[in-house]
Amino acid sequence: MLYSEFNLIWDYFDRQKKNRRDVNIGIGDDCAVVVIPDKQQLAISTDTFVSGIHFLPNISPDDIAYKTLASSLSDLAAMGADPVWISLAITLPFIDFNWIENFSNIFFKQLNYYGMQLIGGDTTRGPMSITYTVYGYIPIGMELSRSGAQNGDFIYITGTLGDSAAGLAILKNELKVENTFYKKYLINRYLRPKARILEGKILRNIASSAIDISDGLVSDIKHILNASCCGACIDINNLPQSEALKQNTTFEQNRLWSLSGGDDYELCFTISKVNKDLLETTLKRFSVDFTCIGTIKSQSNGIRYYYNNEEVDITFNGFEHFIINKN
Amino acid sequence: MLYSEFNLIWDYFDRQKKNRRDVNIGIGDDCAVVVIPDKQQLAISTDTFVSGIHFLPNISPDDIAYKTLASSLSDLAAMGADPVWISLAITLPFIDFNWIENFSNIFFKQLNYYGMQLIGGDTTRGPMSITYTVYGYIPIGMELSRSGAQNGDFIYITGTLGDSAAGLAILKNELKVENTFYKKYLINRYLRPKARILEGKILRNIASSAIDISDGLVSDIKHILNASCCGACIDINNLPQSEALKQNTTFEQNRLWSLSGGDDYELCFTISKVNKDLLETTLKRFSVDFTCIGTIKSQSNGIRYYYNNEEVDITFNGFEHFIINKN
Numbered sequence: 001m002l003y004s005e006f007n008l009i010w011d012y013f014d015r016q017k018k019n020r021r022d023v024n025i026g027i028g029d030d031c032a033v034v035v036i037p038d039k040q041q042l043a044i045s046t047d048t049f050v051s052g053i054h055f056l057p058n059i060s061p062d063d064i065a066y067k068t069l070a071s072s073l074s075d076l077a078a079m080g081a082d083p084v085w086i087s088l089a090i091t092l093p094f095i096d097f098n099w100i101e102n103f104s105n106i107f108f109k110q111l112n113y114y115g116m117q118l119i120g121g122d123t124t125r126g127p128m129s130i131t132y133t134v135y136g137y138i139p140i141g142m143e144l145s146r147s148g149a150q151n152g153d154f155i156y157i158t159g160t161l162g163d164s165a166a167g168l169a170i171l172k173n174e175l176k177v178e179n180t181f182y183k184k185y186l187i188n189r190y191l192r193p194k195a196r197i198l199e200g201k202i203l204r205n206i207a208s209s210a211i212d213i214s215d216g217l218v219s220d221i222k223h224i225l226n227a228s229c230c231g232a233c234i235d236i237n238n239l240p241q242s243e244a245l246k247q248n249t250t251f252e253q254n255r256l257w258s259l260s261g262g263d264d265y266e267l268c269f270t271i272s273k274v275n276k277d278l279l280e281t282t283l284k285r286f287s288v289d290f291t292c293i294g295t296i297k298s299q300s301n302g303i304r305y306y307y308n309n310e311e312v313d314i315t316f317n318g319f320e321h322f323i324i325n326k327n
Numbered sequence: 328m329l330y331s332e333f334n335l336i337w338d339y340f341d342r343q344k345k346n347r348r349d350v351n352i353g354i355g356d357d358c359a360v361v362v363i364p365d366k367q368q369l370a371i372s373t374d375t376f377v378s379g380i381h382f383l384p385n386i387s388p389d390d391i392a393y394k395t396l397a398s399s400l401s402d403l404a405a406m407g408a409d410p411v412w413i414s415l416a417i418t419l420p421f422i423d424f425n426w427i428e429n430f431s432n433i434f435f436k437q438l439n440y441y442g443m444q445l446i447g448g449d450t451t452r453g454p455m456s457i458t459y460t461v462y463g464y465i466p467i468g469m470e471l472s473r474s475g476a477q478n479g480d481f482i483y484i485t486g487t488l489g490d491s492a493a494g495l496a497i498l499k500n501e502l503k504v505e506n507t508f509y510k511k512y513l514i515n516r517y518l519r520p521k522a523r524i525l526e527g528k529i530l531r532n533i534a535s536s537a538i539d540i541s542d543g544l545v546s547d548i549k550h551i552l553n554a555s556c557c558g559a560c561i562d563i564n565n566l567p568q569s570e571a572l573k574q575n576t577t578f579e580q581n582r583l584w585s586l587s588g589g590d591d592y593e594l595c596f597t598i599s600k601v602n603k604d605l606l607e608t609t610l611k612r613f614s615v616d617f618t619c620i621g622t623i624k625s626q627s628n629g630i631r632y633y634y635n636n637e638e639v640d641i642t643f644n645g646f647e648h649f650i651i652n653k654n
Contacts, residue, residue: 024368025472028554030405030539031370031463033470036363041351043358044446046414046460050453078357087373089416089458119371126377127454131416133373136358143360145352212357227355 009095009123012104013088020117022084032119034085040137045075051128056171061103063191064130067263069110071214072132073195074265078212080144080204081136083114083197088121089131114197144203144210144269149228153208153270153296156279158199159289160242161217162254163189165261175248182244189242193265199288203269206279210269216260218303221268228270231301234294237308259314270296336422336450339431340415347444349411359446361412367464370408374399378455383498388426390518391457392433394590398541399459400441400522401592405539407471407531408463410441410524415448416458441524471530471537471596476555480535480597480623483606485526486616487569488544489581490516492588502575509571516569520592526615530596533606537596543587545630548595555597558628561621564635586641597623 014027025033036042049068051057059067076083088107092100111118116134167190169175170183177183196212203210209228213220217239225232239258246254271279283290297304305314341354352360363369376395378384386394403410415434419427438445443461494517496502497510504510523539530537536555540547544566552559566585573581598606610617624631632641 025470029473030402030537031372031408033368033370033406033465035368035467041360041362042369043360044414045358046416046448046458048416048418048449048451048458050418050451053451053453075357079360081358087371087460089373089375091375091377091456121373122375122458124375124377124380124456126380126456129418129451129453129456131373131375131449131458133414133460138360140362143352146356210357 009090009092009100012100013118013121013123016108016111016118020084020115023117023119026117026119032085032087034119037137039140041140041143043076043079043081043136043138043143044133045072046131046133047072047075048129048131059191061099062106065103065106065110066192068130068132069107070193070195070265071263072134073114073197074193074212074214076134076136077196077200078144078210078267079136079138080142080200080210081138082201083116083134083136085117085119085135086111087119087133089124090121091124091126091129093126093128139204142204144200144207146209146211146224146227149209149224149230149270149296150272151230151296151298153272154276154292155221155232155234155294155296156269156271157213157217157240157266157291157293158196159264159266160240160245161213161259161264161266162245162257162261163242164193164263164265165257166245166249167191168263177244177248179248182248185242185244186248190263193263195265196267198286199267199283202282202286202288203267206275206282207269207271210267213264213266213268215262217268218259222303224268224270225299225303228296229299231297231299231303232294233297233301233304233306235306236312238291238293240289240291240293336417336419336427339427340445340448340450343435343438343445347411347442350444350446353444353446359412361446364464366467368467368470370403370406370463370465370470371460372399372402373458373460374402375456375458386518388430389433392430392437393519395457395459396434396437397520397522397592398590399461400524401520401539401541403461403463404523404527405471405537405594406463406465407469407527407537408465409528410443410461410463412444412446412462413438414446414460416451417448418451418453418456420453420455466531469531471527471534473536473538473551473554476536476551476557476597476623477599478557478623478625480599481603481619482548482559482561482621482623483596483598484540484544484567484593484618484620485523486591486593487567487572488540488586488591488593489572489584489588490569491520491590491592492584493572493576494518495590504571504575506575509575512569512571513575517590520590522592523594525613526594526610529609529613529615530594533602533609534596534598537594540591540593540595542589544595545586549630551595551597552626552630555623556626558624558626558630559621560624560628560631560633562633563639565618565620567616567618567620
């Protein structure tokens with residue numbers, strides 16, 4: 001295949017009518033040229049998705065577009081950023097125009113939903129992978145970082161945890177769910193997660209730290225604890241779970257997935273006692289689901305888990321077995 | 328291999344001491360957060376490099392780092408931008424710490440040379456590829472675009488053309504060069520090209536259009552002509568060539584490589600009659616090599632080639648044979 005033929009792919013991505021006013025030069029020159037408004041800073045995040053590693057090789061281009069975009073935008077959400085632009089580098093082993101059309105349709109549908117503009121990228125031949133760089137605005141000084149949690153802060157989660165891991169298990173025939181509504185719900189939570197952009201923006205100037213849950217609650221909260229030099233107590237009873245998850249899994253299974261299943265893309269954040277009421281009032285006003293799952297402690301505490309008010313040991317045995325050992 | 332082990336790669340890229348003042352949050356959070364100074368706009372470019380497509384599979388990590396970075400920075404040069412940050416997404420099939428150390432050493436050496444900071448990225452397992460997003464400042468209104476060329480403008484090239492194609496031919500045993508100095512020079516022009524950052528900055532407010540020569544002069548100048556709705560006359564006698572190229576190739580071979588060989592990363596730019604003297608004086612003051620190779624004509628002219636003051640037809644027969652047919 002000639003290089004020039006392969007460049008035809010780009011035609012599918014050079015069709016966005018709406019130009020943002022902050023984009024002086026978009027696709028079609030050596031670089032995009034953008035202007036950042038006064039009093040805004042720019043959040044930037046890069047993510048690569050490889051077929052077979054980050055998504056099942058047989059899922060549809062629509063689902064790939066939904067899932068990879070949500071995963072990238074979730075990083076902006078975790079900083080309290082408002083998405084503005086995206087760069088796309090896509091590598092494909094061969095040209096399948098049907099695949100490219102479906103992928104790009106969903107890609108632009110999502111971009112339009114968020115008011116984002118594609119400002120550049122690259123199409124190359126090779127083993128399939130997608131790399132996004134996403135850009136968002138945050139008013140100066142209002143970014144949510146991982147490093148602001150303090151002893152005594154409350155730990156919160158948006159939405160529910162573990163659904164995505166259950167959805168993946170259904171797709172891999174490792175979990176059977178009879179009820180078609182629940183089945184579809186769980187699969188969609190895996191294939192079509194949502195980045196918590198609104199939630200991140202609400203948390204600006206209220207939360208003391210935040211992260212998105214991409215690798216699993218325990219993995220990700222450790223990033224907050226390390227960056228903030230803190231420990232935490234987590235109440236296993238309070239882990240937010242959907243009916244779909246609870247009704248189709250054992251206690252052990254759903255707690256494991258809620259603690260260590262990835263791809264939920266909910267936000268985990270901390271908040272001081274002073275801001276707790278303001279937070280809860282504001283989140284309710286925007287109809288955001290949220291749950292307090294524990295408190296930040298001093299670093300010497302490490303992470304401790306409680307179940308029915310008793311401390312329990314939790315062992316993640318190679319991320320495959322979940323064991324609660326009472327002390 | 329566990330995912331967490333694979334993340335160890337990132338340790339090699341999380342070691343840059345110097346923090347730029349415009350980077351509020353660098354590597355280690357969900358996003359980088361940067362602040363753009365007053366009166367500057369941001370140029371952004373994304374490039375993917377796949378092993379076996381964009382570079383020979385057997386070249387050293389040092390050379391890969393040099394070549395891929397120069398290629399990406401060349402896009403900033405073509406816009407007149409001053410490099411500031413970079414995001415790196417690197418996908419590797421397995422962990423070879425020796426390879427990663429060598430690659431990252433050259434990567435940071437180059438970043439330090441340009442005063443750039445690595446602000447984020449991703450390391451993943453998969454078939455080898457590298458995606459950079461590079462960022463640079465341009466004073467507002469001073470960007471060089473492809474679309475400003477006008478009938479009567481002169482066409483210029485920095486440096487010499489065709490060296491990189493000759494270097495590649497040597498590495499592929501398709502060209503034999505006895506003289507070791509020339510041989511090394513040509514190979515280095517392929518493996519270790521330089522982005523013309525200084526040249527791009529000099530051209531701000533002087534050139535009417537610019538592009539970097541990555542795919543070959545004829546391919547790339549067409550982007551200027553299309554974007555500017557112009558044609559061009561190019562003087563084959565005036566194509567700038569190194570002694571190394573001229574002394575080791577036939578006339579046909581070196582003209583072919585100068586017109587259509589890729590990877591030179593020189594700048595091609597246009598300039599109005601009014602600015603010609605200012606341009607030449609300024610470029611000489613900075614010791615920049617440059618050559619006038621033709622003039623911009625009206626669109627109906629298309630591209631015409633002249634040799635010894637006579638118009639000639641040039642046929643690129645599958646990019647393998649170069650034929651001058653006198654009209």
